[in-house]
Amino acid sequence: MSLIDNTQVLSFTFNGKAYQGYEGDTLASALLRNKVRVVGRSFKYHRPRGIMGVGSEEPNALVEIHGAGTCEPNRRATTIKLFDGLNAKSQNHMGPLNFDVLAINDFMHPFLAAGFYYKTFMWPKAFWEKLYEPVIRRAAGLGTLSKAADPDSYDKGFLHCDTLIIGAGPAGLQTALNLGLAGHNIILADDDFRMGGRLLSEDYEINLAPALNWVNETIQTLESLPNVRLMSRTSIYGVYDHGIYGGLETTTDEIGSSKPRHILWRIYAKSSILAAGATERPIAFANNDRPGVMLASAVRSYKNRFDIDLENTALLTNNDDGLQTDAAHIFDTRNGSYVTDVGGRKGVRSLTLNTGEKIAANHLAVSGGWNPNVHLTCHKRARPKWDETLRCFVPDPKTLPSDMSVIGAANGQFSTHAAFKDANDVTEKLGAKPSSLPQTEDAPINVSAFWHVKGKKRAWVDFQNDVTAKDITLAHQEGFSSVEHVKRYTTLGMATDQGRTSNVVGLAVLADTTGQSIPETGTTIFRPPYSPVPIGAFAGTHRGQHFKPTRLTPSHKYAAENGATFIETGYWKRSQWLARSGEKGWRDSVDREVLMTRSSVGICDVTTLGKIDVQGRDAGKFLNKVYVNTFSTLKVGKCRYGLMLREDGIAMDDGTTARLSETHFVTTTTTAKAGPVFRHLEFVRQCLYPDMDVHLISTTDQWAQFSVAGPNARKLLEKIVDPEFDISNEAFPYMACGELTICGGARARLFRLSFSGELAYEISVPARYGDALIREMMQKGEAFDAVLYGTEALGVMRIEKGHAAGNELNGTTTAQALGLGGFVSKKKDCIGKVLSQREGLIAEDSLQMVGFIPVSSQDKLTNGAHFIPKGETPSPETDHGYMSSVAWSPMLETYIGLGFLKNGQNRLGEVIQASHLMGNSHVDVTVVSPHFFDPKGERLRV
Amino acid sequence: MGYSAFRIFKEAVTGHKGWKPVWRKAEPLAEYDIIIIGGGGHGLATAHYLASKFDQKRIAVLEKGWIGGGNVGRNTTIIRSNYMLHENEAFYEFSLKLWEGLEQDVNYNAMVSQRGVLNLYHTDPQRDAYIRRGNAMMLNGADAKLLDAEGVRKMYPFLNFDDARFPIRGGLLQPRGGTVRHDAVAWGYAHAADKRGVDIIENCEVTAFDIQNGKCTGVQTTRGPIGAKKVGVAVAGNSGRVMAMAGMRLPIESHVLQAFVSEGLKPLLDGVITYGAGHFYVSQSDKGGLVFGGDIDGYNSYAQRGNLPVVEDVCEGGMSVMPMIGKARMLRMWGGIMDMSMDGSPIIDKTHIDGLYFNGGWCYGGFKATPASGYSFAHLLATDTYHDTAKAYRLDRFSRGYMIDEKGQGAQPNLH
Amino acid sequence: MSKLSPTLPLESFSKHWPDLTVEEHYTGELISLAIARDEESAFKPAFKKTFGKAAPEPSQIIAVKGGFAMWSSPDQYLILLEGENINADKDIAKKMGACAYATLQSDGWASINVKSDTSKNAALYDVLERFIPLNLRQAPEGFATRTSAHHIAVIVIKYSETEIQLLTPRSSARSFLDALIHTADNVLS
């Protein structure tokens, strides 16, 4: 009945040695086929370890897959589907696998008992970090993660279904058949690359024929149904709120293939059926971790599914299920016969029995009973309950998520007949008609409570983390009696297998020690993921340049053609400066852009500012609520600066608002706050003032907007704006706005606004014309030596003018601190007004924005320096504030800065020290008005 | 008998028969001088310092489950004092100093490991904010270094410098920052407090406060009434629920923060790295697991579990800054309840009820605060005055307008 | 006629696979139309008169006079008009009168059509299920809604079983398209 295709030979290497396996093999089965016994080393004692299981429960056989210049560590050999060219290596050893230097730890074990490190390494004080810890760290860990970037790609996807069936064993397949034929939309997922579950590994019959026939027929039927999606090699790793399931599909184990290696599915299911089967558990006895000691079910899988005969096998079982295993010797604990010790370091050679007799054997199949795979029932904090007859935890219907059913072995229904019956029952529960019950075996397990052979030697409970029964006893002796404490103190169940084979045995040993029953002792919480998930799969394509979206401005292409260096502003890329040939550094470019703008005309793309269309009869009233100043009185055709507070009285954002008609305002936000401000405005509109007639539409991407600034700004625009529109100073004064046409009829809006302090306008056109307009303006501007300037020059000019920007609107500053207290209307309420009056926000010594100029013109200012009064030692008590913006002013030929100083507006003229302690720089600065350049604002009104 | 290398040797050769419980399983008495509600890191530290530094007697710690089962048992183990505002920086620096002597103080190896905390920056404004912050750290006697991109590359050459959406431009490094074996902090404080006679009472849930005429005289518990002269509450994520029993509403919301650990890996990452362009921070434990986290899920929750969008967000950040971690597998994800305050900073204060004291609002920064929180709370409980480094953590700061808002996000806990 | 020539956000991109085409599609003009408060009774007949039909229901797009109309948010619709008319918002506002407010949106969005070239639509949904978080396979024809994909906003319109239109903000349209093409390549090639 084997599922091996021995006509298809697959070559692979393990630790550099070449082997052959067959299509249908896992790496584990191929290694066993080649009689490789030692495949890894344990975590702490570095004991030689072989293959113990057959699936994701495997605690020992962890290997690295190598390829494409990198490697994937910690892969269970049992879940790697063999492929031609697989290059696998063992891990966690110093020197060759068979001669691991760190195996010394095994001989040192009396000194390395649970928690030993908490009790020592404390003296001398410095030695922990300098000596002890580095040694421990070097030895720690399992596989090696390459430092090379992961070459593989990962996709994500979204699936929707009526019912997700988890596990394609007899219960899952039968349910899928039932629901599929009834027309339900279903997904059947299984982490194996073959569907069928235990039916692939046992020699059962269904309807008097080999079970495999039924499996194949069922899968064929399911494949023919359009409403059924079969997903093999898909691990359902987590259960989340409201019917969301995480699934990890593996497409290949090969590294560096061109297709995504995994697809991370987010599955939305109206209901789910857990048919995840059960996992066999070992029994703890001396040296039970030796290579060749295996789970009995795994021994049967390797024989039946993979066609491997493990020579000279003995069986230790405490239940009937184990008795299905072919064995030369059978030790049934229920008959008082069991194994007490294992001989052979790198592979079983002999077994010592409780009678004292010693027999020769090469393999020992162990069955300590079965644990239903209830993990996924617990991800939403349900707790399973102990079943005293089955001696395992089963799902507790009382705490189970209401949209989840559990069937088959996962539900403690271990026989194939019981699985089918569960499947048909759940089908009826979901309102569909079940098909007839297939005839098959219905044998009870008859498990006995035999967990642990007591003795002086170490008996392993958690194989991977090297937790022995004695460690658990010691933990209890030291007061760690809560199961959570035991887990944390001994690391039981915290290895990569998450205690799949060890949790219940560990609990049983603890229960034995405390004299409590297992249910009184408790169970630890199962948390996602059910099986480990590559971090790369969770990230998907969002890495490197694609980590976050990129937003481009309408002038991006033109700027790129003209030497722009771009800077990240949120998701936007903006021109930072545009270098011309001969310029030695960025400062040259920025200084030139400022000087050219201030002397003639400069153009800057300001599309990134948030733009919001505010329309409605109550639009003005609405804006009165959200801004500290009044907008209802703004005349049509005019703009006004506005400051917005949060309800806690702190400045949130600022911008200008233009009134295009009685019912139509256009308001702008800062680039950074466009999203949050829109959300806030919608909150005010929908939640606070739902009866106002006002509508909000974001139009940030709709309009390409350019600032045109400098003494020749109007002259340039006169060449752009169609002649029927008068934009003279008289007809279109400072703070005017209007709709007009440009370049022979193109629709545009013009706002006479200035951030630079120059005669300036902002012109906006539908974004389709953005690229054409910047080219047209730059061409027309040649007559004036017009310059395209970037965010640096923009920043210099706004600092020269003392305008607050993002650095000042940092979420902790009030209108008063920003020097904008005068804007706050006394006549009306607005968001934030009441709380802005709290004593801490209006105290005399609170921080206020002022300007700073170095006393010595050679001195450079540092943004982030703190202000310390002259002659004082820098300390928290002498800290009087901080610098928030600095720039070299090419106009004033000095560094200038904006910053916040305690009671700053009353300290103009004072010399204070700006201390950048990390840079060991302390610069004397004079406190000045923040309006460095053209303080009376004469240039912008001409 | 204390813990030492000699003791381990002796026990090893005699079969480990002499080890005694790390702390006694105490039975509650009818009355104590001081009761601490909450057997987490902060509560146990408070008890330890009350007994060892403030000479207090008759102290009990009441824990509804098992000690160290809250946030001290589920965090990303980072310690640091890299804050911008003096009200915080002074306190966290005090805490870091206490960490530096912790093991000798409590005779328990919590593996305080100062391998450096590096916050990456990616833009000029971020750099400027870090300069302001680093300077504030130094004003408070802490250590801070500003690195440029080359400086970062020297420390961690495997970070993504060349193909990044937000290129690394440098970082703010605190060499004294690092990690601590988190569970051992609870056990170490319990061990030390127990030795000084503090009763640590597990499985003892407080069900009500006894409040008469504006004075708190004790508590009702699942193990009977217990009287007390003073009651201190240090229950982190459960602050709202517990203080509601005293009729108080707090400037706190409880949120879920997820954390993650990978399978064990050979040493890869020495210190702690925080990504500045996404929500991701990471360190590697002594066992080899990458311990990492990101942002809170963002909604009120007591469920101790989170959802997928944040998991993906964190891993996207991780892959962007450390593109090799794609092949590391996430082993376990879990969620803790964060007591998110309205300005992102904690509260250690008396309440309007005489004899009732409150410690909470730790947001996701409670672990590194454990020693200073315990010390300051002990100071307040013992002397009724504020410890110097915690005097700003007052309940009335919101009504008076003295918020301590590091991020400038205002009264919205999920943004802090 | 203005001498400014318009540019499409994605420069008329198109790419073909066997049985799937992804291409930038010129949509004409997009107009947001909002109902003035307490003006529903005037809005309904005005809408009917202007567009020939009653306004669509949530999650719905319908063919109307001159193009399509979809529900976009409470009391708000998005009108997709065929042909270029830069003043379409003003024209509609005039027709609708005081009961509605119109805003020009055409330039804010890039439009991408994803369609099967034959009636076989397997490739279409195999790609989109790795891209759009909604259940498009089972959505009815005329389904339209706004969501996000790859961290970018998108309006999804299912015109028919074989044709889906994606509208995404202009500034990030290139990132959006890159992600879509990457996904399609992963699935189809």
Added chain:
Amino acid sequence: MIIHHPLLGPRDASEFVYLGDASLMNRPNPKSETAAEDFHRYQYLRDNPVGQHRELWYHEQGDRSWLVVTRNTLTHDITKVELARDVARSQK
């Protein structure tokens, strides 16, 4: 999580932005004599219940509705979703 939008049906919570307790809709009267204390309570103090919680979510990647969602903070079960605008109007 999935939020059943009253107009659009089930939508992934990642399309939404969370604000907090629905009491934020009840902005106090700024003209009241107790306005300072009223606003302090409104802005800063929370019930923060274990169990049923009425809270505000904004459908940012959707129709931009603010919703009042009644959700259990211990189990995350959602029992009611309303348009905040309708709730606000009915409270007036």
